[in-house]
Amino acid sequence: MYKVLARDGLAKRGRLQTVHGVIETPVFMNVGTAAAIKGAVSTEDLQGIKTQVELSNTYHLHVRPGDDVVKRLGGLHKFMVWDKPILTDSGGFQVFSLAGLRRIKEEGVYFNSHIDGRKIFMGPEESMQIQSNLASTIAMAFDECPSSVADRPYMEKSVERTTRWLGRCKEEMRRLNGLPDTINPRQLLFGINQGGIYEDIRIRHAKEIAAMDLDGYAIGGLAVGESHEDMYRILDAVVPYLPADKPTYLMGVGTPANILEAVDRGVDFFDCVYPSRNGRHGHVYTNHGKLNLFNARYELDSRPIEEGCGCPACRTYSRAYIRHLLKAKEMLGMRLCVLHNLYFYNTMMEEIREAVEKGCYREYKADKLAHMTGREV
């Protein structure tokens, strides 16, 4: 199902076969929180900007429109009209970052909806049931994502519970995939490694979950406030203990530089809101650095965001026009910037795959980083 096609150092060039088609890795999954990419981008648009995997958020869809509604409409793929792979997160991260007052118990988490305050309970079984209703291609295990500054005793206790929860997730997923009315009975399950920035806890946890034979392994609880150096140190420590013959997913990461560094450490799945969030604020990526299109220097700039870029914004519109749209608060400005940024990320992943195949990943990475840290142009 998952095959490593080539390696270059620790960097993996993989291929994951799913019921919704093939995922060529390394891959950047495009985040559509509430079953839509923010910035007025549709799944039809995604077909034109090299998106391989759409990622939606279980927590958001559970509170609105409700996973029962999505199930009655045939699952997320039918709902969004997207026939390629979809990954859903477990809801855990949002429960810990968005929800109001919450109590964590062995059975799961009690919390209040951030929309209407109503009480919700979510545990491993509930998360699996919701994700089964959504019928995504890949479901994520329900874990606790502790604060990056949690102390060692708390972290140890939390990670042990996350391991127990993972066992329950696996069992519940097996049960759900066997039910007659399950939309996607071949739904995959990825486990999540936790442990904050404690290398030994991370490694011990990695060994435990590696033994559980899941469809893929994610590293959670990074990119939540720790330094880049800490993140890379943890990747250096823990990735060797995750099965290399399974997908390796670094959750919520990150900048182009973060991705380039993580690929070099063996990661091949990524997701992040940066390209869409930055795009909505007029910050756009180029191979010569990030531009802030609100800057007055672009007022009369008739060039595209990036010369030679094939995205829907660059193919047609100028920096000057997009800057005007952003200044005038026209949604179209945000849409064009988001389309450009996602295209930039998706294209970079294409380049990464090619470089790993060719065995020149280190040179590619050095070159890309050297250019991107350039000044605004």
Place this chain on the structure above:
Amino acid sequence: MYKVLARDGLAKRGRLQTVHGVIETPVFMNVGTAAAIKGAVSTEDLQGIKTQVELSNTYHLHVRPGDDVVKRLGGLHKFMVWDKPILTDSGGFQVFSLAGLRRIKEEGVYFNSHIDGRKIFMGPEESMQIQSNLASTIAMAFDECPSSVADRPYMEKSVERTTRWLGRCKEEMRRLNGLPDTINPRQLLFGINQGGIYEDIRIRHAKEIAAMDLDGYAIGGLAVGESHEDMYRILDAVVPYLPADKPTYLMGVGTPANILEAVDRGVDFFDCVYPSRNGRHGHVYTNHGKLNLFNARYELDSRPIEEGCGCPACRTYSRAYIRHLLKAKEMLGMRLCVLHNLYFYNTMMEEIREAVEKGCYREYKADKLAHMTGREV
């Protein structure tokens, strides 16, 4: 340049040849106030929803990004990347409806920008200069748009001044079109009939401006709060006094029913923010009435907004999905509704043209109105 190809009663089926291509009338011009259709709709999108003419607002573009900026970038067509006709209004309506404190003098209007409060003067010459900088296909004369409840003495004085201003517009446009650095030296000028709901003032003014041999004639100062009956009464009275061998433009109108009635009275150019504004609020047009997609009845409705509709929303997405997007405040929901509504209007104009050609306009109108006043489906 303008030819009436067919008539059916007073209804005209016309064709206006412009430097930016042909306009088949009756036509609904799609409003892109600040050089963009609100709702994240691009000029590339307009190519796919049967848009013939884009309409931008002189006042908005003068204050941001500045008509000098647009001129330096090659004019509105290059700025927006739209090669078909563009009509710019004169700025007069916005000066009277949006701007802060203002003083109307014989030379023009002194007012404060609604964006930063700075003092601006705009008279007939300034409006023509700005529109020449924007380089639209059709420029509108600078007029006063008095309140629909203005009293007769005020209205008479105002209309006389509007006539004098029209003479100055024509003279200034002639001068500008002769300058060597004018982007569009074949810019057309439409005059505007005013007079509120006083039939005699309207008719006297229509006769005066008809004698001035302009490229087209608009009826302004309607759809500003008066009843539909008053609007139709004024059209009945004044259209016969406007040159039938020139385009006849009813500004700011309106609902599908308003357009159907006005075509029947000899009007063949329209513009209105309704389809885009209603779309952004989840109100969508169908041949069986208008739907409010926020309504709970669409929660599980897997049908498109309208069965058989060829718009980018209906070709792919369901009412249930679009409702979810609107409820979740995802911009994509607004975008899809705006695209649908503009497509609906543009398609209705196509049907209108065909019905006039076939000589069955009255039957078409009756049938269309009977269906559209149906209940939500």
